Amino acid sequence: MFQAKVKSETLKGIVDVVSTLVDEAKFNVNAKGVSLKAVDPAHVAMVDLKIDKSAFEEFAADETELGIDLDKIKEVLRLSRAGDIITLSQDEDKNRLVINVGNVTRRMNLVDTTGMSDPKVPNISLPAKVAVNSEELQKGIKAAESISDHIALIATAEGFEMISEGDTDSASLKLTKDMLVSLECKENVRSLFPLDYFSNMIRAIPSGTVVSMSIGNDYPVKLEFAIADGKGTVDYLLAPRIESD
Amino acid sequence: MFQAKVKSETLKGIVDVVSTLVDEAKFNVNAKGVSLKAVDPAHVAMVDLKIDKSAFEEFAADETELGIDLDKIKEVLRLSRAGDIITLSQDEDKNRLVINVGNVTRRMNLVDTTGMSDPKVPNISLPAKVAVNSEELQKGIKAAESISDHIALIATAEGFEMISEGDTDSASLKLTKDMLVSLECKENVRSLFPLDYFSNMIRAIPSGTVVSMSIGNDYPVKLEFAIADGKGTVDYLLAPRIESD
Amino acid sequence: MFQAKVKSETLKGIVDVVSTLVDEAKFNVNAKGVSLKAVDPAHVAMVDLKIDKSAFEEFAADETELGIDLDKIKEVLRLSRAGDIITLSQDEDKNRLVINVGNVTRRMNLVDTTGMSDPKVPNISLPAKVAVNSEELQKGIKAAESISDHIALIATAEGFEMISEGDTDSASLKLTKDMLVSLECKENVRSLFPLDYFSNMIRAIPSGTVVSMSIGNDYPVKLEFAIADGKGTVDYLLAPRIESD
Numbered sequence: 001m002f003q004a005k006v007k008s009e010t011l012k013g014i015v016d017v018v019s020t021l022v023d024e025a026k027f028n029v030n031a032k033g034v035s036l037k038a039v040d041p042a043h044v045a046m047v048d049l050k051i052d053k054s055a056f057e058e059f060a061a062d063e064t065e066l067g068i069d070l071d072k073i074k075e076v077l078r079l080s081r082a083g084d085i086i087t088l089s090q091d092e093d094k095n096r097l098v099i100n101v102g103n104v105t106r107r108m109n110l111v112d113t114t115g116m117s118d119p120k121v122p123n124i125s126l127p128a129k130v131a132v133n134s135e136e137l138q139k140g141i142k143a144a145e146s147i148s149d150h151i152a153l154i155a156t157a158e159g160f161e162m163i164s165e166g167d168t169d170s171a172s173l174k175l176t177k178d179m180l181v182s183l184e185c186k187e188n189v190r191s192l193f194p195l196d197y198f199s200n201m202i203r204a205i206p207s208g209t210v211v212s213m214s215i216g217n218d219y220p221v222k223l224e225f226a227i228a229d230g231k232g233t234v235d236y237l238l239a240p241r242i243e244s245d
Numbered sequence: 246m247f248q249a250k251v252k253s254e255t256l257k258g259i260v261d262v263v264s265t266l267v268d269e270a271k272f273n274v275n276a277k278g279v280s281l282k283a284v285d286p287a288h289v290a291m292v293d294l295k296i297d298k299s300a301f302e303e304f305a306a307d308e309t310e311l312g313i314d315l316d317k318i319k320e321v322l323r324l325s326r327a328g329d330i331i332t333l334s335q336d337e338d339k340n341r342l343v344i345n346v347g348n349v350t351r352r353m354n355l356v357d358t359t360g361m362s363d364p365k366v367p368n369i370s371l372p373a374k375v376a377v378n379s380e381e382l383q384k385g386i387k388a389a390e391s392i393s394d395h396i397a398l399i400a401t402a403e404g405f406e407m408i409s410e411g412d413t414d415s416a417s418l419k420l421t422k423d424m425l426v427s428l429e430c431k432e433n434v435r436s437l438f439p440l441d442y443f444s445n446m447i448r449a450i451p452s453g454t455v456v457s458m459s460i461g462n463d464y465p466v467k468l469e470f471a472i473a474d475g476k477g478t479v480d481y482l483l484a485p486r487i488e489s490d
Numbered sequence: 491m492f493q494a495k496v497k498s499e500t501l502k503g504i505v506d507v508v509s510t511l512v513d514e515a516k517f518n519v520n521a522k523g524v525s526l527k528a529v530d531p532a533h534v535a536m537v538d539l540k541i542d543k544s545a546f547e548e549f550a551a552d553e554t555e556l557g558i559d560l561d562k563i564k565e566v567l568r569l570s571r572a573g574d575i576i577t578l579s580q581d582e583d584k585n586r587l588v589i590n591v592g593n594v595t596r597r598m599n600l601v602d603t604t605g606m607s608d609p610k611v612p613n614i615s616l617p618a619k620v621a622v623n624s625e626e627l628q629k630g631i632k633a634a635e636s637i638s639d640h641i642a643l644i645a646t647a648e649g650f651e652m653i654s655e656g657d658t659d660s661a662s663l664k665l666t667k668d669m670l671v672s673l674e675c676k677e678n679v680r681s682l683f684p685l686d687y688f689s690n691m692i693r694a695i696p697s698g699t700v701v702s703m704s705i706g707n708d709y710p711v712k713l714e715f716a717i718a719d720g721k722g723t724v725d726y727l728l729a730p731r732i733e734s735d
Binding site (some may be wrong): 074076078079102103104105106107108109 | 384385387388390391413414415416417418419420424451
């Protein structure tokens with residue numbers, strides 16, 4: 001059983017961070033809220049999402065799994081405006097999700113979740129932790145776009161840097177310690193990532209969000225941030241590319 | 246002879262409702278105003294337009310026919326802003342329409358109207374009449390778009406519903422009697438229509454317009470609404486699709 | 491040596507007028523400022539640009555040539571907002587241009603300028619000179635777009651006209667003397683130009699700019715206007731098409 005009311009923008013925030021990696025996803029629902037773990041088809045990136053029931057205007061649920069085609073939720077969101085309340089309810093008999101926005105009712109078949117196993121989220125401990133406003137990361141990505149397919153994340157005791165290097169050109173964003181929300185750095189670290197994945201992840205994060213990045217040497221990066229007005233958390237994990245120089 | 250001045254937005258409203266169905270059209274002009282009847286190339290839909298001369302800032306005409314390429318009028322409209330006055334005059338010697346917007350003069354050959362006969366508008370009487378704000382219809386269409394190629398219009402004594410049903414999903418807009426401008430319904434009716442035609446018609450209607458829909462059972466729908474600040478009327482007729490269930 | 495700070499919008503204005511004709515350009519820099527002369531690949535149009543060092547917030551340079559890929563400057567401009575200060579500095583050792591916008595650093599290889607000779611700007615004296623606001627020219631171009639590939643510029647003692655004539659349609663913009671900033675016209679003149687070139691040039695001129703056009707009979711047109719808040723000047727020259735009627 002699942003029955004909830006949620007603000008349009010809250011639902012949009014949830015869908016945005018997940019649809020960056022997968023088209024269909026299994027949402028685990030119980031009396032406390034909603035959670036989801038998913039890996040992209042190429043097994044390069046992972047999302048680990050937890051939303052407390054307090055993020056919803058109303059929330060009532062037994063333990064259940066909802067297999068959802070995220071594009072269909074986006075279609076419904078396009079019918080709503082910020083501030084609109086969206087009603088979601090599971091129709092267990094017909095294995096459907098019923099969504100109401102204003103006078104519009106949308107019914108959609110739930111996706112079969114057999115074979116959608118929850119990936120194990122690795123417990124990693126990394127030597128550097130950089131907290132920064134998402135706008136800064138967006139700027140760094142925009143600068144890197146025409147230069148290369150990769151982006152290096154670098155942390156030192158002095159600050160954080162994003163570098164993209166091509167054959168003739170390079171672009172970098174350098175943030176000294178005072179421009180960061182916080183910086184812990186036990187040793188100098190540098191890891192290289194596929195720009196398209198990193199860019200899509202950063203774009204899914206709302207402007208004005210503080211993103212905490214855990215960085216190592218040639219190691220996955222972990223991005224942690226809050227969504228749903230602080231009632232939910234997202235962890236993104238992205239596998240590194242090994243530098244060939 | 247035809248010579249008129251008209252507000253940019255009034256001319257745009259006229260062109261929008263007609264160009265939804267045809268690229269070229271024959272406008273019948275006389276001393277009282279302008280009228281037009283046209284059927285789309287697939288003979289699925291019809292438009293019946295009447296504009297009183299009072300919709301124009303200035304208007305002087307003898308009985309004449311003007312064959313007009315509507316795309317060319319749209320090009321001229323793109324040179325103008327709301328509130329601009331557009332001058333139209335027939336150059337009978339050269340069989341041209343001369344249009345002035347500000348300092349720009351556009352001359353265009355009139356289209357040959359031989360063979361553009363006025364279609365007969367059927368006089369239909371239908372058991373249900375629903376008057377509703379065009380925004381509501383726009384919402385219903387947007388919801389239906391990704392679901393199916395058809396949309397059903399349903400009226401009962403309780404209200405009006407638009408339903409689109411696909412293989413796995415459905416979308417509906419339900420408006421109870423109190424959400425409608427008016428409702429007359431002698432019997433429950435339902436007709437199915439091609440979504441693309443219905444959608445294009447609804448999109449051609451300015452927001453904030455009250456649309457009166459006459460609906461029957463597996464019968465054409467008639468949409469009536471005012472344009473040109475109430476100085477003109479449009480009737481759209483759309484043929485039904487027969488339901489196969 | 492070249493080292494400068496410049497407002498984002500000033501740099502954008504410079505790049506816009508040059509990139510209309512060429513993708514890569516040789517900027518001649520000396521202690522007094524920056525200049526550039528370039529011909530488009532088809533040798534139909536020419537740009538002659540002079541920017542005084544006072545157009546820059548800071549400026550220090552020895553005589554040098556900078557071969558620049560203008561698309562790369564546009565990418566950097568997309569990272570900035572109006573009012574942002576952009577720092578440009580030549581890295582002579584690596585033959586690079588280093589650009590800073592906020593915390594972003596972009597390094598780009600300079601383009602080889604061997605073979606980029608400065609074209610000679612012909613010294614032409616023409617019988618008519620028309621000064622007009624760039625918005626008016628933009629309107630005339632928009633009106634001409636769907637009519638023909640050519641546009642005629644006409645000046646008489648009474649005013650200025652832009653005419654585009656197709657097989658069935660024509661569009662013209664007519665400005666009487668009182669609608670012009672100034673008009674000197676010793677004899678009636680008319681020249682025909684390729685619309686795409688003329689249109690691209692006019693679009694590169696900021697709105698609200700007074701453009702001085704020198705026009706002859708079947709002769710190149712010269713467009714002169716100020717950029718960089720009056721601290722720079724641009725001359726465009728465009729070759730005529732010979733009329734076949």
